Amino acid sequence: MAFLLDPWSAERPQLGSEDSGDAEEQGAEVELLEALRAKPAEPIPAGFGDLYVVDGSRRLEARLLEERPDGLHFAGLGQFGVGAVRLGGEGKPAAELTGLRTERRLLLSGELSSWQEREFCLPAGPGGSGACTYLALPGAENQPEGASQKLQAEMLQAEMELAERLAEQSPGALILLDGPLRGQASQRRVLGYVKSQRTQYLRGAQAALLSELQPGERTPLMRLHYRYQASRLSWYVRLASPRPYQDPRSGLIRLEAFAPETGELAGWVRELASYGGTLLGKLASRPHQDQRAPQNLLPTGALERAIARRMGDARLIYRRIQRRLFQEAAS
Amino acid sequence: MESFRIGSVLGTQPATALQFWVAVDPEAAVGLDDLVYLETESAAGTVRFYGSVDEVRKIHEGVHFESDTADVVSGLIPAVISYTAHVLVTRIEPEEFIPPNPGDAVWRASGADLERALFADRMERRLPAGVLRSGEPAWLNFDFINGTAGAHVNISGISGVATKTSYALFLLYAIFHSQVLGAEASNSRAIVFNVKGEDLLFLDQPNALAERREAETFRARGLAGSRYQRCGLPTGPFRSVRFLAPPRPGPVGGPLIPHVEQRQAGVGTYLWTLRDFCRDRLLPFCLSERETSLNLSYLVGHLAERLARLAEADGGGQAPYLLIREEDFAAAEPQPGDDFEQLGRNTLSSLAQLVDFLEFKLLRQDDGRGDPRWTSSQNSATLQALIRRLRGVSRHLAPLVRGDVSAAAAQRHRLQLLDGESQLSVIDIHQLHSQAQMFVVGVTLHQLFEYKERFGQRPYVFIALDELNKYAPSEGDSPIKDVLLDIAERGRSLGIILIGAQQTASEVERRITGNAAIRVVGRLDPAEAERPEYRFLSRSYRERAAVLQPGSMLVRQPEVPTPLLVTFPFPAWATRLSETGTSADEEAARASDLLS
Incomplete structure (x- = not known):
């Protein structure tokens, strides 16, 4: 048996945020818009404006169980954070964090029953640690992973909202959103950035092109038609050659943008596709910097650390949850 | 002078009663030796810490690798510059040795605070x-x-x-x-x-x-x-x-x-007369070299004593030179104009002559046996060593130790x-x-x-x-x-x-x-x-x-x-x-x- 290494380690499952290879994705109808060959990366045009890299991360801080008359209910306390890194165009050299926010949720299955508090609060502790409030959020599935999935959905929603908001605030800017695009189609300059490739949009003989791509090069543009979702434009870009021990899809990312179902291809997408390889090549991480290199971009890594810092120390929070529940049990 | 806030006590490094770190405010500039103070609340009331900055550092916060610095500079990675200063506590008032709280505001000490930080308020003169x-x-x-x-x-x-x-x-x-x-x-x-x-x-x-x-x-x-x-x-x-x-x-x-x-x-100008040199027992100061042996220093002490006695009893009064009565020793021919009283005696009027005289006393008198009152039973090797060294030094001291000046000049230049x-x-x-x-x-x-x-x-x-x-x-x-x-x-x-x-x-x-x-x-x-x-x-x-x-x-x-x-x-x-x-x-x- 010959195994190759999947850089997407099992240790950090990006549940749902990545290309999940689900039925709907696989059911997409792929329409090639250009000839099937590798396209070189063009230089970034002068006057390229701001680029926002949007990402989120989440953390289930405690799983809770609740005995109710109708049986056992799964719940959880979790936190998610979203934010963006603004990379300045000409004359604005410093990267800066923006839109950073974290939220705490008490994730409950089913409806919010009247006796339940609307929030779960950890009182302020000694040494200046503030109170932590988890807002109750019903609607999680009543199963062990239900709370986690609900939290994930919340985070994705927040990411998308942030991306839309940034796009609205700075019309010339390009927004790079982590993961595939979701929700309503929009005309804004928001680009989905898919790091791991589970779904194969290019199949059979077409797939061979993926192995042939050199760093910086891209595949032809594809239009992805779905039965229930808005159609999207997509293409693959190779950031780096895979190492001999890696799967040939390592170093490959897929970009996508909402595409109007009919009419002309949005001009900015075609333009971007020409120099996207150059741009992303600059942002790609190097193997020593990130286990998920090169796909996990440097600003994304920095953003993840900033969000983790904002979320606080998980062990400390877990202690406080323990203490709170202990006090309740004791009283 | 107005107090100026420079930052707050850092929470990621332990603060103790004797030293702490300060997270410096973005607009503040803190350098080594700056004097600072802070107030912290304790059960005993307000305690004031005074201290001086002995280390300052800046670092990119939020990056992991040294090469990230280049990426931060080029605008690829966001990072914050963390500016911290280390303070050594110089004074605590009242003397409650408690640590300050992380987050306590830290101020630049000036005026009266500065004086307290440096204890100048307790200095009478x-x-x-x-x-x-x-x-x-x-x-x-x-x-x-x-x-x-x-x-x-x-x-x-x-x-x-x-x-x-x-x-x-x-x-x-x-x-x-x-x-x-x-x-x-x-x-x-x-x-x-x-x-x-x-x-x-x-x-x-x-x-x-x-x-x-x-x-x-x-x-x-x-x-x-x-x-x-x-x-x-x-x-x-x-x-x-x-x-x-x-x-x-x-x-x-x-x-x-x-x-x-x-x-x-x-x-x-300054000088010493030959008489002062002998009377004040200055001979030991001619031999200040480290390797002076025990025997030699004993001999030098003994000779200094002999010379002091000579200077007091030679009958020359306060004259800068010394008079000796040694028939076999002729230091110098009598000069015209010499005091009549002194005729028939030898005068020692330079350090070189004094060394000649000592050589005579230690090595030549009595057919080379020397004067036993002067040699103090030291062997001839020690005696020779002393003379040799005195001879060397006397050359350098010649302008300073004089017997050839008038008494009035000697008095003026002492x-x-x-x-x-x-x-x-x-x-x-x-x-x-x-x-x-x-x-x-x-x-x-x-x-x-x-x-x-x-x-x-x-x-x-x-x-x-x-x-x-x-x-x-x-x-x-x-x-x-x-x-x-x-x-x-x-x-x-x-x-x-x-x-x-x-x-x-x-x-x-x-x-x-x-x-x-x-x-x-x-x-x-x-x-x-x-x-x-x-x-x-x-x-x-x-x-x-x-x-x-x-x-x-x-x-x-x-x-x-x-x-x-x-x-x-x-x-x-x-x-x-x-x-x-x-x-x-x-x-x-x-x-x-x-x-x-």
Whole structure:
């Protein structure tokens, strides 16, 4: 048996945020818009404006169980954070964090029953640690992973909202959103950035092109038609050659943008596709910097650390949850 | 002055009662040696901490790898510059040794807070020691200099860069030109040995460059005025100085001309008569070399005693020369004009003749057996060694120890350090051979010490002496080292204050450096700074000492737990002829005017 290494380690499952290879994705109808060959990366045009890299991360801080008359209910306390890194165009050299926010949720299955508090609060502790409030959020599935999935959905929603908001605030800017695009189609300059490739949009003989791509090069543009979702434009870009021990899809990312179902291809997408390889090549991480290199971009890594810092120390929070529940049990 | 917030106590490093880190506010600038304070609430009430910054650092926060720096600069990765400062606590009021709270606001100390941080509020008599980086004066507690609580100053540093002598002179200037001496001001005296060049022979002349350079220095730091003003001192030369130089070597009986090159007027000469040399038992000071054996020093002591008896009983009265009655010894032919009374006797009128006489007594008399009262049963090898060495030294001492001057001249040129009007006596020894320098310094200090032993503590005498490693090396014994040890250990009660300096404290007798209450360090050799003699400085200060600029000194005093980095003003007195604003020709012309 010959195994190759999947850089997407099992240790950090990006549940749902990545290309999940689900039925709907696989059911997409792929329409090639250009000839099937590798396209070189063009230089970034002068006057390229701001680029926002949007990402989120989440953390289930405690799983809770609740005995109710109708049986056992799964719940959880979790936190998610979203934010963006603004990379300045000409004359604005410093990267800066923006839109950073974290939220705490008490994730409950089913409806919010009247006796339940609307929030779960950890009182302020000694040494200046503030109170932590988890807002109750019903609607999680009543199963062990239900709370986690609900939290994930919340985070994705927040990411998308942030991306839309940034796009609205700075019309010339390009927004790079982590993961595939979701929700309503929009005309804004928001680009989905898919790091791991589970779904194969290019199949059979077409797939061979993926192995042939050199760093910086891209595949032809594809239009992805779905039965229930808005159609999207997509293409693959190779950031780096895979190492001999890696799967040939390592170093490959897929970009996508909402595409109007009919009419002309949005001009900015075609333009971007020409120099996207150059741009992303600059942002790609190097193997020593990130286990998920090169796909996990440097600003994304920095953003993840900033969000983790904002979320606080998980062990400390877990202690406080323990203490709170202990006090309740004791009283 | 208004208090200025610089940041808050850092929460990611432990804060203790003695040291803490400060997260510096973005708009604040904190540097080494800045003085800060904070207030923290405790069960006992409000506690105020005062301290000084001994380390400052900045780092990119939020990045993992060193190469990330380039990515932050190019705008790829967002990062925050974290600016932190480490504070050593100097004072806690009240003395509740609790740690401050992370997050407590930290303020820059100025005005009264600054004085409290440096304990200046507890100093009854304050001597300016220079100015701090902020431009505010730094104070020394004069009680730790004048002997009330401690005495002596010791200065270490590399020659040429450490500005040891300049700082010693600044301290002397401050002592005599501030109000710190009070009623003692008019009687107190200082003695400075001029060891190098003629640097100190113009102390009474204003420095033409001083005001301009001083103003430039201060303006460059964005401050108004001068460091003299900040220290409360006038800007000017030393007010009351006299200069004494050894006589120029010349023929026997020749005129006494001070042996200096640049300064033509206002320099006196000093010498010892041969009679004083014998009567005051100065022979041991001729042999200050380290390797003097026990036998030899015993012999020298014995001979000094014999010579003293000779000087008292030769019948020559107060004449500078000595008279001897030894039939077989002929030192010199009688000269025309010799006193009739003295005919038939031999006169000893030079050090060389004295050595001849000693040789006769020890090695030649009685067919080479010597005079047993003089040889004190030492074997001939020891006796020969002594004569050989005396012969060598006497050449260098010839201009200084004389029997060929008139009694009146001898009286005029005798070193009388405490009687004169001048506050500061500069004794020039730079032209002298090293052995003669040792003799002058040793004898001067010895005679001063004896005088003060008789007449008590007041008035104070300050002695500035560089190259302590030569006069009081860490190994070996010599009469001059004994004198310096006496001064270091008992000078405090006798009012003799030593402002000593050396390149390397490790080479100086530890009891001398150790007895100095005030320790000062200029630029140090990094290897030297690691020696135990400098442990009074914490590691970060020892590292600093290796990069100090000329004019910057680290000053440590007993009351203040942390050393202070001070700069002292550019000398307001000329340190060379060119700085007086007159050329050498003008100086010569002025001298000839005075003579005519």
